C-alpha cells in the first residue's frame with residue numbers, strides 16, 4: 001500500500017490509496033498504523049481509498065475490516081471537527097447497538113438481562129440503568145431515550161465472564177481519532193446525552 005498524491009483538478013488535491021491485494025490482517029493493521037500520518041497529510045486534502053481500483057461499497061459488506069476502512073476514509077474527509085466527531089459517534093453507536101442486538105449478548109429473556117436474572121432483587125428494565133441505585137432518568141417505557149456511547153461501551157462483570165468486552169483500542173474510529181483525555185470521556189461519561197459528550201470531546205481536543 002502506497003500513498004499517491006494526485007492533482008484531481010487545480011483546486012482539489014487528493015491522496016489516493018488503492019488496496020490491490022487481498023486484504024490480509026497484516027495489510028489491514030499496517031493501514032491502521034498509518035492513520036495518524038494520513039490525518040496529518042489530509043488536513044487540506046481529500047482521501048480517496050479504493051479496493052482494486054473500485055470505490056468501497058459497504059451496502060452488503062460483511063468484512064468488518066473493510067467497513068472500518070470505509071468509515072475511516074469518510075471521517076478523514078470531514079474537516080469540521082464537530083461534524084467529524086458526530087459522524088464517528090453515530091457510526092460507533094450503531095456498531096455497538098448491532099453487536100449487542102444481533103448477538104443478544106446480554107441474553108435478554110422477558111426484558112431481563114443475564115446479570116439481572118442472577119440478582120436477588122430482579123428488575124426487568126431492558127438496560128443496566130442503575131444510576132446511584134435509582135433507575136436512570138433517561139429510561140422510558142423500558143427504552144433509552146438518548147444516545148450515550150459510554151453506556152453502550154459498558155460491559156458488566158457477567159458479560160466479561162463470557163469474554164465479551166468492547167475496548168477503545170479494538171475500535172479504530174475511537175482509537176485513532178481521539179486523544180487520551182477524550183478516550184476517558186468516551187468510556188466514563190455514563191447517563192449523558194450525545195450533545196453533551198460531543199461538547200466534552202471538543203473541549204478536550206488538542
Ligand code: SF4
Pocket residue numbers: 105106107113114115116126127128154155156157158159
Ligand atoms: S451489560 Fe450486563 S447489566 Fe447491562 S444489560 Fe447487559 S448483561 Fe445486563
Ligand code: SF4
Pocket residue numbers: 127128129130136137138139143144145146148151152190191192
Ligand atoms: S442513559 Fe444509559 S443507563 Fe440510562 S437508559 Fe440510556 S443506556 Fe440505560
